[in-house]
């Protein structure tokens with residue numbers, strides 16, 4: 001996946017730039033970025049408002065680039081403003097252990113990650129319940145299962161092959177569950 005995303009990450013980021021800039025601008029305080037990848041979300045964070053950037057990235061092959069991007073933006077492991085965790089978003093125990101207190105997070109961000117997480121609805125629910133401060137924000141930018149039957153058919157057709165090369169990303173995942181109450185991907 002690190003090789004596949006190395007090829008896709010920059011052009012994908014470029015396409016979504018205006019939306020992501022507006023979406024992530026309100027991020028404040030302690031920010032947990034689920035599925036941080038190579039750290040493309042960091043460029044949209046306001047360093048005056050974000051006190052700590054916590055990257056959840058299970059693929060450790062991405063950590064080196066992720067660390068470099070974060071350090072260039074002013075987030076450092078040495079002063080605690082950068083934390084990189086190799087657990088998945090479902091591992092709330094590990095996240096809480098690393099951050100040290102109940103509900104320590106002000107903002108959760110997810111950029112094109114929910115499609116790779118089995119049962120994303122359950123994962124987001126437990127992150128909001130156990131990790132996010134009351135009144136905190138969840139900011140997400142995801143591809144969705146198309147409401148158009150013809151497009152959804154092609155998404156379902158390509159998903160078995162695509163998910164092999166993209167570490168479980170499902171093109172047909174109804175990641176808009178937050179609005180529709182749909183079931184998760186698997």
Ligand SMILES: C[S@@+](CC[C@H](N)C(=O)[O-])C[C@H]1O[C@@H](n2cnc3c(N)ncnc32)[C@H](O)[C@@H]1O
Nearest residue numbers: 034035036037040059088089111112113116117
């Ligand atoms: C399509 S990439 C998006 C990366 C980044 N957010 C970006 O916009 O460039 C999806 C990322 O989710 C990560 N991922 C996969 N399963 C995960 C899980 N259970 N919890 C957190 N991240 C996961 C992958 O390793 C990958 O880096």
